[in-house]
Amino acid sequence: MLIKFAGYSLLYIALYICIYIPFVGANIYLLISSYVLFGLTGILLAFNCAHDCVHNTFSKNKRVNKIVFYCVFNSQGVNSRLWHKRHIASHHIFPNVDGCDADIDDNPFMRLSPHHKLRKYQQYQHIYAVFLYLVYTLHWIFVKDFIYLGKKNLANLKDQTHSLAFIAELIILKLLYLTFLIVLPALFTTATFQQIMIAFIAMHFIISLFFVLTLIISHLCLETEFPEVNENGELPYNYYEHQLAVSLDYHPESKLANFIFGGFNSHTAHHLFPNMQHTLYTHITPLIREKAIKHKLPYHEKSIPRAIRSHFGYLKKLGAG
Structure with missing residues (x-):
């Protein structure tokens, strides 16, 4: 864990410094590449270190x-405290439960739960989704955080207040x-303001796709379930059965995938044992799969594509209804 943290942190800092190298700023393609690699390294730093920090592992x-969590997460432009509350107090307790999982809270753009209202234009969501995914991080930084800031009730999180x-x-x-x-590179590099903005936006397009398409597949797929409460407010599964039913793994035993994605690829193990370091997921996933098959419980696994x-x-x- 410490080696990964040191490696990703040094690379993150080095790529930011690269932006200020004169020949990089003078070449738009090198500038965009530096921004994109910097952004991707920041995401990997969050995957591999900040996320474990949230779970105190x-x-x-x-x-x-x-x-570490505060510094890494806020350096990505998103607010650490708002996400921490949604992730720990909502998503991890009630993944894929409509009205309780903040990650699938109803929104006007995408229908992410079969229990949400269907809007007519959402029949095309599988087509326009990729365009929305391109601006996901920009939306999170400049819109979503402020929406959550103003929401008193969000999924199962009630009566939220925030100090001045x-x-x-x-x-x-x-x-x-x-x-x-934006400001410092525009002032102290050879690149123009317009070039800085192009590189900044290109970075967010790439990291948004990478971020969304490596995380959203962990829960929102044809194989995963969206359990609904009965008239008594009870879910059909116990806690552990629920986590198996709503999670999907991709290359969960691959040490390379574990190193890159910080255990998000072994999502079943993470939801079953969130207080365990992600570096152990490759070892326990075969046991989880074996026990799930033995007891006829769901276990979902696919390749990334x-x-x-x-x-x-x-x-x-x-989108079809």
Whole structure:
């Protein structure tokens, strides 16, 4: 874990410094490449380190986990505290449960749950989804965080309030993000402001697709279930059966995939054992699969291309009604 953190952090810093090298700023293609690689490294740093910090599995010291998570996550432009609450107190408890999982909260653009209202234009969501996915991180940074900031009730999270100090901190952090990625490069590199903006937007297009298509396939596919509560408010499965039913793995025993995706590819193991370091998922996944088959419980696994195809098939199915 420490080696990964050191490696990704050094690469993240080095790629940011590359933006200021004169010949990089003078060549739009090198500038875009530097921005894109910098953005992708930031995502991998979040996958491999910040996410473990949220679950207190990066370090035995909770203060270290908190500091690393705060620094890494906010350096991506998104607010760490807002996501932390959604991820721990909503998604991990009720994945794929309509009205309880903030990650599939009803929105006007995409129908992500079979229990959501179908809007007529959503019959084309499997086509226009890729265009929405291109701006996912930009939307998260400049729109979604502020929507969540203003929502008193979000899925199972009720009566949320935020202090003026927190709101001020959120705005300052976003201004710092824009300063480091746009203002300073525009002032101190050989690139023009227009070139900086092109590189910045190109970076977000690429990292958005990478981020969405490696995470969304973990839960939103044709194979995964969307359990519904009965009249007594009870779900059909116990906690562990539920996690098996709603999760999908891709290359879960691959050490390379584990190194790149920080265990998100072994999503069943992560949801069953969120307090375990992701570096152990390749070892426990065969046991999970074996026990699931033995007890006739669901276990879903695909390659990345097939999982992505399944996701878009799921969008098409939900768009049809």
